[in-house]
Amino acid sequence: MCNFKILQGCFRCHKKIVAYIRSTWLCKQSSHHRERGFDATLSLRKDLYLRRSGIKPFSLRMASDRKLHTFEEVAKHNQTKDCWLIISGKVYDVTPFMEDHPGGDEVLLSATGKDATNDFEDVGHSDSARDMMEKYYIGEIDASTVPLKRTYIPPQQAQYNPDKTPEFVIKILQFLVPLLILGLAFVVRHYTKKE
Ligand code: HEM
Structure with a gap:
């Protein structure tokens, strides 16, 4: 039984070929090379083949090996x-x-x-x-x-809510009262001048 199956470009013409490797030996490959009178790769050691093909054995494990x-x-x-x-x-x-x-x-x-x-x-x-x-x-x-990734839910934009608390009223008064006093002072001064 072959342990690994490779789909890789041919060394010579770069056409895709299928090869099977048992233990450390290439035991079967598609007939592509033999048709052209070239079957030297049949006797290649697996590690040489893998080095040339640039594929790591890891990616060669057959689906049946994967639990x-x-x-x-x-x-x-x-x-x-x-x-x-x-x-x-x-x-x-x-x-x-x-x-x-x-x-x-x-x-x-x-x-x-x-x-x-x-x-x-x-x-x-x-x-x-x-x-x-x-x-x-x-x-x-x-x-x-696998549980679905937790999706980031952005914080809800706080709706516009005018501040009607007593603190807000106090702030407004702190601003308005000096203005009222100033206005009153002007009015008083205006009338007292006339007299
Ligand atoms: C099978 C899994 C893993 C293997 C084989 C592995 C292997 C290594 C190796 C060889 C290094 C040395 C630096 C390098 O060559 O890149 C390294 C560094 C490190 N790995 Fe992992 N690692 C694995 C998983 C993880 C995971 C899941 C994490 C994070 C949660 C992690 C965090 C780190 C950290 C923080 C360093 C130190 C990096 C540094 O100080 O520069 N590794 N690991």
């Missing part, structure tokens, strides 16, 4: 000694990595019980970090079981 986990099941693994993460639709058991994770085990713990894709991407993990993920991959997440 589908529910969100609820994954969320239960939220301890230092049992820690699973969901990143880009994939499930990782990072328990053996907790002590060695350069960012510490606490960040990994804080990323459990949710889709940690953004947390992972925000850090700007290196390519070597991404390559390491393969080691901890245990399956796919059943997307239909």
